[in-house]
Amino acid sequence: MVSVNYYIILSAILFTIGALGVLIRRNPLIIFMSIELMLNAANLAFVAFGRSFELTQGKPFFTGQIFVFFVIAVAAAEVAVGLALIVEIFKTKNTVNIDEVNSLKG
Amino acid sequence: MHLSATTSGGFFFLAPWLVFAPILGLFINLIFAKRFKFSENLIGGIASAASGAAFIVSILLAYSLSLQHGEVVRWRLAEWFSIGALSLDWTFRIDSLSATMMLVISGVGTLIHIYAIGYMHEDVRFKHEEGRFARFFIFLNLFLASMLVLVSGDSYLMLFVGWEGVGFCSFLLIGFWFEMDTLARSSWANSNAAKKAFIANRVGDFGFLIASFLIFWNLGHSLQFDHVFEAAKNAPPGVIVAITLFLLLGVAGKSAQIPLYIWLPDAMAGPTPVSALMHAATMVTAGVYLVTRSAPFYNLVPDAQYIVTMVGAVTALFAATIAVGQYDIKKVLAYSTVSQLGFMVAAVGMGAYVAGFFHLIAHAFFKALLFLSAGSVILGLERGHHHAEHDEKPKGKKGKKEEHGHAEHDEHEHVFDPGDMRNMGGMRKTMPVTFWMYLIGALALSGIFPFAGFWSKDEILLDAKLHYPAAYWLLTIAAFFTAFYMGRQIWMVFFGTARTEPARHAQESPKVMTLPLAALAILSVVGGALNLPFEGFHNLGHWLGYTFGEVEALPLNLQVAGVSTLLALIAIGISWLIYGRKPLQTGETDPLKKPLGAIFTGMENKWFVDEGYAALVIKPFDKLSQFLADVVDWRFWHDFVHERVIAGTYNWVSSSALDQYADKKGIDAVANGLATVSQWLSARMRKIQNGFVRSYALSVLLGVVLILGYLIFK
């Protein structure tokens, strides 16, 4: 039998991989994708917990799913703006290496 | 006992107008006189009418009082204040004593107001200050109001209000010509005289206040007369003695007794109507009134009575001797006033209140008459002086040119003194009316039958003979001197020949001045009828008896009357021998100077009392204040305490301790240290801020890991 634990562990692993991607990659597109992965991991946990609660209660329970719905919407917005920024950075610096975007250093 | 006013018919409802009539007059003159350019006659008329109104009110009050057989009436006007145990109303007390005072004050006051219209008209012209005419009458009305507050007060505090009011008016009027001396030269002499009067009176006021405090604390927490007199019956005698003696100090100040009389002669710096009204007839009798009012206290303590009597008697003699040696016509009268006040104080001191009051009234008549006549003489001389100057002017101008300017200097040095008796002589011919008035006054003062002074003085002497022989002899000798100096004055001023040009050209005064003189002269003649020493004629005694209870009515004692009259006649005879037979010539010294020598010098110089005060009081006071100012205040407080101790300590503390250590090494170190640390920290921390997004993200992850770790191991 598949228990909630498994989903949680899977979610944690996916989240960690996403975080790792954010930290070690220098391509902003990959970093963005990693962020999407982390959001997905969180979404998976939401749905799993919602399902667990639904089964315990014995009646339909949508709050977890609705939250995921919102996350997807926000992610879409984020991607739209983020990609626009990346394009803009590329236009000025002619590169997408974020290690070269460090003019705000102290 | 309830304090509400007795309102028993009659004209008592008019009582407040006693005070408000003069106040109304003064405000009319104060507000409108200058604005609408009132004529002098109108200003004087308003003031005199105000005074006259007060007189009429006084008459009506006295009449109403006699209808109810002198039963005291207290007309409550308003509550003054109420603090703790002390609650005072402004209440008018109308009994036979205060009604008598009111009559004298407002009656004589009205005559003097009228006289002053003529006098001030000329005085302000001689001094080239015509604008002050209204001011004089404003002051005069203010004085009248204060004096009436004094006598109508129903408590010691209300009395004190009037007491201070008249003192203040006295100051204003003595210093009326504050920027000059009596000879109209630019000087502060007059204002110094005013200050002297005020300060001497302050000493007396101090006594009055202490007495009031003692009364309040010891006699039932009240200052109302009836209350405290009732309480005094059960009070320890020591307290009463203290009260009466402190009151005596107040009396000595206001009524010019030893040792505080010194201000009165100097007070002659004021215009003559002031001298007559305040410093002879009314204000200075306030002390006598105070003792009389406090009779229930004095009656309880014979020792205090004895002291009061002796103070009065000694003053009477002492001042009379000084009067002999004076040359100024007003100074003679001033010392005479001091002397006569001594008679009154002695009288009330020995419990002869009726006699004292009788003399007070008679004295008010004839001394006012004498002063006003003296003022008339002075103005006459002043007119003569102007007359002579106008005649001489063309001659003088020529003379000056010939005398190389020395004469001009001399002329300015020698200012003609219209008050100096040595500048007079033979004035009975130039000023006949004034002469007769003056003669009547002088005879009344000397105690010649049948003038008012004869009756009143003999009554005092009779009482003294019966109770205080020592005082009797002092007073009798004083009466002898009185007759002598008055004789001297008459001979010097009115007989012989004119010793100066102005005296030769002196002119009689106008009717506005001589008519009040005539009225006063009549009063001086018939005033004795108030209280003749015959059965059924003790009118004043009976009247005042309403206040004092049954009064001893002494019959005429021919021995006393004979001795005093004889002495007075002898004194006048001696004065004729010295001054009348061989009149004084121009520039001659006083003929008494040679035979009496040092004694006369003493009289001339007022026994050096002023110098004595200067040496005993003023000089040590100056020295002390010098010492206090120089050594204590400046050197000790300023130089040592302030500069060295306080400022020095402060400077030391602030510069070395606080500045060097606390501030620079403490606070600065902390502030600089913080700055250094934050500089050092930020120099290192800015390396963390490396601009790499990945590095920041790593920091965030580190934070997350640490927080999760904390949650695990919590």
Added chain:
Amino acid sequence: MTSDLIVFILLALIAVASALGMAFSQNTVYAALYLVLNFIVVAVFYLLLGAPFIAMAQITVYAGAIMVLFVFVIMLLGVQSLPPAKTLPWQKPLAVVLAILLAVESTYLLLSRAPLTQALAAPDASANTTSNLQQMALALFSEYLLPFEITSILLLVAMVGAIVLSKHEKKAGSGNGLG
């Protein structure tokens, strides 16, 4: 070992593998495709958890729209790979250590605080009925109406922002780069 578990493990392996592939592939296009694969696997998990609507949204929005956008940008910029990093040499080992710590900690925390051993049965057919969807829509538009509206505003703002960012106004002679 039930069939449920076998399916889960298989899918989980694919998910992890595709995630790793995304995170470490040198080619950006490959990374994008790995991510698409990952999204699809997660969508299958949603179906297994009885959330068909979310699964569909996941595929259409994420795997569809968003990833198309990504690929589009990748193509636009024409950068498929970057030269080796010369900066931040300690970043990679530190990140790996921290990531492992994060995984261990979060797992430990989740499991220790709430030991969720409840079995998740596969959903029955009722989960796929329209009534289920209706109920969810009802919750979304009544209970969560305000967040929904705010989200729509957010999307609008993001759209405007993206347009403003991408828009290029060429101003002759201005030269301050703020146009």
